[in-house]
Amino acid sequence: MVWILLFLAGIEEVIATIAMKYMDGSRKIWAVTIMISGFIFSFYCLSRAMQIIPAGVAYAVWTGVGSIGITLVGIFWFNERFRLPQLISLALILIGVIGLRVTA
Amino acid sequence: MNWLLVFVAGILEVVWASYLKYADTVWDWVITILLIVISFMLLIRSYRKIPVAAAYTVFVGIGTVGTYIAGIFLGEHFSSGQLLFLTILLAGIIGMKSSTKKEKGEQ
Numbered sequence: 001m002v003w004i005l006l007f008l009a010g011i012e013e014v015i016a017t018i019a020m021k022y023m024d025g026s027r028k029i030w031a032v033t034i035m036i037s038g039f040i041f042s043f044y045c046l047s048r049a050m051q052i053i054p055a056g057v058a059y060a061v062w063t064g065v066g067s068i069g070i071t072l073v074g075i076f077w078f079n080e081r082f083r084l085p086q087l088i089s090l091a092l093i094l095i096g097v098i099g100l101r102v103t104a
Numbered sequence: 105m106n107w108l109l110v111f112v113a114g115i116l117e118v119v120w121a122s123y124l125k126y127a128d129t130v131w132d133w134v135i136t137i138l139l140i141v142i143s144f145m146l147l148i149r150s151y152r153k154i155p156v157a158a159a160y161t162v163f164v165g166i167g168t169v170g171t172y173i174a175g176i177f178l179g180e181h182f183s184s185g186q187l188l189f190l191t192i193l194l195a196g197i198i199g200m201k202s203s204t205k206k207e208k209g210e211q
Contacts, residue, residue, distance in 0.1 A: 043124070043136070050125040054180040056172030059121045060190050063168060067197045071204060080204075089199030096193025103185040 002052040003061075003101060009045035010065030012038045017070050018077065042066075057100050064093040106153040107162075113146035114166025121171040122178065157202040164201070168194050 016038025022031040042062075049058040068090055074080040120139035127136050150159045172190055176182045 043140075047124045047127060054172070054175045055122055055125045055178075056168070056175040056180065056190070057186060059171045060168045060193050063164065064193045064197055067200050071200055074204065083203055085199055085203035089196045089203060092192050092196030092199060094196075096189045096191075096196055099189030099192065100186060103183055103189060 002049045002058075005045045005049040006058060006061045006065060009042045009049070009062050010069050012042040012045065013062075013066040014069035014073055016042065018073060021078070053104055057104060061097050061100060064097055068093055106150045106159075109146045109150040110154065110159045110162050111166065113143045113150070114163045114170065116143035116146070117163070117167035118170035118174050121167065122174045157198075160201045161198045164197055165194060168197075 016035045019031045019034035019038060022028060023035065024031070026032050046058060046062050049062070071086060071090065075082045116139050120136050120143065123132070123139070124136050127133055147159065147163050168190065172187070
């Protein structure tokens with residue numbers, strides 16, 4: 001359950017980041033609204049997760065999932081190039097998250 | 105001076121992340137959000153003088169390791185296996201940030 005919360009928090013962070021790209025200097029109200037609610041939900045999920053697992057572990061996983069999500073969005077949504085160092089980094093984050101899940 | 109901004113931003117990150125666990129009133133949330141905003145403003149300000157990848161590496165390092173250590177002091181469960189996977193995860197985040205920024209710089 002707690003890992004689903006962290007996964008959700010990561011997705012919400014990604015949605016907020018996409019919305020941020022469309023904000024156009026806070027002129028687009030819909031994008032600003034999505035961004036703010038995305039971040040609030042993300043922090044809410046993080047705080048719920050922290051009540052079950054150690055804060056340090058939840059924080060690390062939350063940062064990692066967000067980082068992977070934002071990179072994937074950059075590649076698949078905004079057509080940024082995918083490079084080998086990113087693939088290695090992605091693998092390291094996944095190993096870290098899975099390892100923390102197993103040792104939790 | 106700019107590294108001090110990064111350092112303070114990282115410490116604030118540890119403070120809010122440790123505080124969030126115990127946040128249950130509206131005021132707790134207001135304080136948390138305020139700390140998050142200040143932390144990010146300091147980090148972004150440091151980008152003016154320090155390369156983004158270097159600043160972010162130190163920031164996320166202080167945040168991740170600091171929050172875990174703070175948790176131990178606050179009485180959380182601790183294991184060397186977790187510390188190992190935490191370090192691997194941290195290496196991944198830093199690698200991701202460094203490689204992504206490099207690409208933008210080339211465009």
